[in-house]
Amino acid sequence: MINFNGQLLENNANFLNGANRGLRYGDALFETIRVVNNKIFFWEPHYLRLMASMRILRMDIPMNFTMEFLQQQIENTIENNELQDQAVRVRFTVFRENGGLYTPATNNVLYIIEAKKIENPFYVLNTQPYxxxxxxxxxxxxxxxxxxxxxxxxxxxxxxxxxxxxxxxxxxxxxxxxxxxxxxxxxxxxxxxxxxxxxxxxxxxxxxxxxxxxxxxxxxxxxxxxxxxxxxxxxxxxxxxxxxxxxxxxxxxxxxxxxxxxxxxxxxxxxxxxxxxxxxx
The missing domain is CATH 3.20.10.10 (D-amino Acid Aminotransferase, subunit A, domain 2)
Structure with a gap:
């Protein structure tokens, strides 16, 4: 399941189109987050970096974009993918709404949350040649x-x-x-x-x-x-x-x-x- 702006959709759902500003202009930010047994690693630094980055890119931060709200959205996404007891890679993407050319029609944003299982619940050192x-x-x-x-x-x-x-x-x-x-x-x-x-x-x-x-x-x-x-x-x-x-x-x-x-x-x-x-x- 994919969380699109608070709505849970099937992975194969068509919910974006060619007008998406992240696709057209790279007008998007993302956080890659590690979650283990429903516990978000380093959530506050992730959240603060996202907020600071949105300000730098002049994106309007919605009033409900609190740490608690976004954490709940991440947890809901993990739960609906039945990954609560797993190690999970979460990608949180935020992008400006459609409209405009280089200059956006609005600074309002939408977001996508994706969750994918990873193997190790703890950090391990790879012993293979690199x-x-x-x-x-x-x-x-x-x-x-x-x-x-x-x-x-x-x-x-x-x-x-x-x-x-x-x-x-x-x-x-x-x-x-x-x-x-x-x-x-x-x-x-x-x-x-x-x-x-x-x-x-x-x-x-x-x-x-x-x-x-x-x-x-x-x-x-x-x-x-x-x-x-x-x-x-x-x-x-x-x-x-x-x-x-x-x-x-x-x-x-x-x-x-x-x-x-x-x-x-x-x-x-x-x-x-x-x-x-x-x-x-």
Whole structure:
């Protein structure tokens, strides 16, 4: 079942048309949310990011868009898909109503909630080889809009195609200054000695929910230091570890970039702390 603006519809229902502004202009935002046993992971940060992003895109926020209301809509969707006792990936998409060309006829919004079962109730570290390469065909601009989780993700799409065609598991994206900012589907962390580095939001990386959680965890972990700083491509092969984060998979360790092989000791340590924090929600 799909939740379309509060109405539950069958998955094959035709409820959108060619005038949809998310389709026509990418005039949409989305949140990808992890829910386990009907408990939403990091719901408040997701909600606050969505509200802030809607304001940046000048979307009118409905009066009923409270944390409690949207949580109830998510829970209703999960229940109607009979996934209350499962680990679930929820996608919450919000878009401006039909009308207008580039300039919208209205700033009113509609939303869609989708729910899909995922395998693991806890974050687990993938032990399989995971090789990445730089994607340099196109750049991500280091502006505020690049930090939003919007439907404008064509660079990520092309990078994903590049990775698939060339036998990589993922690609790392660069901005117009040729600094490394993130992967196609997650924020990037680099470990060198006892220092963990991640690009600042000003570089154009996604303002990731799990990125913030990891920064907080690292700040409280004895023996580790976190810094938000520019990462150049030359630093990648000098690092001890590279790992990616997103709210669905948690932490993904990169095992290889070009000729460099990486360990995953810090990622293992942080994964345990991340699971402990998620259980306390």
């Amino acid at each position: 090789e990445v390469e730089l994607f340099k065909d196109h750049y991500v601009n280091s502006g505020l809009l690049s930090t939003l989780k919007s439907n404008n993700k064509i660079v990520n799409v092309l990078a994903g195609i590049f990775a698939k065609e060339n036998g990589y598991d993922n690609c790392l994206l660069v901005n117009e200054h040729k600094n490394v900012i993130e992967a196609t589907n997650g924020n990037l962390f680099l470990v060198k000695g006892h220092t963990v580095k991640t690009p600042p939001i000003t570089e154009g990386c996604l303002n990731g929910v799990l990125r913030k959680q990891l920064i907080d965890i690292i700040e409280k972990t004895e023996g580790l230091e976190i810094t938000e700083a520019v990462i150049s491509p030359f630093e990648l092969q000098k690092a001890d570890e590279l790992f990616l984060t997103n709210v669905i998979s948690g932490i993904t360790s990169i095992t290889k970039y070009r000729k460099k092989l990486y360990t995953n000791e810090v990622a293992k340590q942080l994964l345990g702390r991340l699971n402990a924090k998620a259980r306390l929600i």
